[in-house]
Amino acid sequence: QVQLVESGGGVVQPGRSLRLSCAASGFPFSSYAMQWVRQAPGKGLEWVAVISEDGSSKYYADSVKGRFTISRDNSKKMMSLQMTSLRPDDTAMYYCAKDQGRYGAGSYFDRWGQGTLVTVSS
Amino acid sequence: DIVVTQSPDSLAVSLGERATINCSSSQSVLFSSNNKNYLSWYQQKPRQPPKLLIYWASTRESGVPDRFSGSGSGTEFTLAISSLQAEDAAVYYCQQHYRTPPWTFGQGTKVEIK
Numbered sequence: 001q002v003q004l005v006e007s008g009g010g011v012v013q014p015g016r017s018l019r020l021s022c023a024a025s026g027f028p029f030s031s032y033a034m035q036w037v038r039q040a041p042g043k044g045l046e047w048v049a050v051i052s053e054d055g056s057s058k059y060y061a062d063s064v065k066g067r068f069t070i071s072r073d074n075s076k077k078m079m080s081l082q083m084t085s086l087r088p089d090d091t092a093m094y095y096c097a098k099d100q101g102r103y104g105a106g107s108y109f110d111r112w113g114q115g116t117l118v119t120v121s122s
Numbered sequence: 123d124i125v126v127t128q129s130p131d132s133l134a135v136s137l138g139e140r141a142t143i144n145c146s147s148s149q150s151v152l153f154s155s156n157n158k159n160y161l162s163w164y165q166q167k168p169r170q171p172p173k174l175l176i177y178w179a180s181t182r183e184s185g186v187p188d189r190f191s192g193s194g195s196g197t198e199f200t201l202a203i204s205s206l207q208a209e210d211a212a213v214y215y216c217q218q219h220y221r222t223p224p225w226t227f228g229q230g231t232k233v234e235i236k
Binding site for chain 2: 035037044045046047050059060061062095100106107108109110111112113114115
């Protein structure tokens with residue numbers, strides 16, 4: 001069965017960096033686009049970033065553009081989110097989500113990981 | 123960007139009764155070439171990740187009970203729970219996946235048991 005396991009969250013000071021990872025299993029990872037979605041405490045869902053199945057296309061929410069970088073290693077079935085210049089309003093649970101298809105197919109998210117919590121605080 | 127708005131923000135429904143959540147988008151999410159509405163519904167229970175319930179506005183994900191149904195087209199959509207069960211207490215989100223990026227979600231509707 002599909003499994004997505006996030007790691008790398010923690011408490012970090014404003015302005016510092018953090019790298020999140022998502023380990024995938026149970027499906028042909030290299031055939032699917034992948035997503036990051038976050039949820040601030042007590043708030044709704046906010047899309048963060050997408051990466052195409054081959055890693056050639058990447059897009060970001062305006063709120064993280066220029067600070068976050070999404071990447072993937074299909075040989076290791078891993079996706080990452082490098083977060084720099086972190087701000088208190090980046091505090092959230094970060095979910096890795098599997099796209100239902102290839103990038104550009106008007107896709108929805110059919111599987112989600114359990115999430116990893118990032119807290120940005122001095 | 124397409125703005126997605128849900129109503130109400132919360133509702134309390136008795137066990138066995140019908141619950142209805144509305145979702146509207148600022149632009150049509152109907153793709154005329156395939157006649158599909160690019161609108162999905164997710165359920166999120168406390169301390170759990172979201173779970174896909176419905177996609178293409180009305181197609182139930184595998185394993186989702188048939189008491190959940192989605193309807194609507196263009197800019198107006200509805201998620202209905204025909205006979206509310208205790209395990210249906212959750213927050214429900216709609217999401218447009220028509221004009222992306224960005225993918226945009228509604229603000230969520232909390233369903234409680236009365």
